[in-house]
Amino acid sequence: MTVEKDGFTRFAPAAKGRDRYLTMDKSQAIRVIEAQRCLASQPQLRSSQFDAGYGVMLSAAR
16 A cells, blocks of 8 residues: 555555455445544543553543
């Protein structure tokens, strides 16, 4: 996967590469965009309440 200077991403498949290029139809694309919008619009948790590295709520006894 390469990112061009203009921000365009280019995928070049490799036989034993780790990256994958996913394809979807129009109805799947609509669902993905909806999910991304929902996730992006959620309020951010304060770092003192949430351990971003593991996604686990921290106890007050720490």
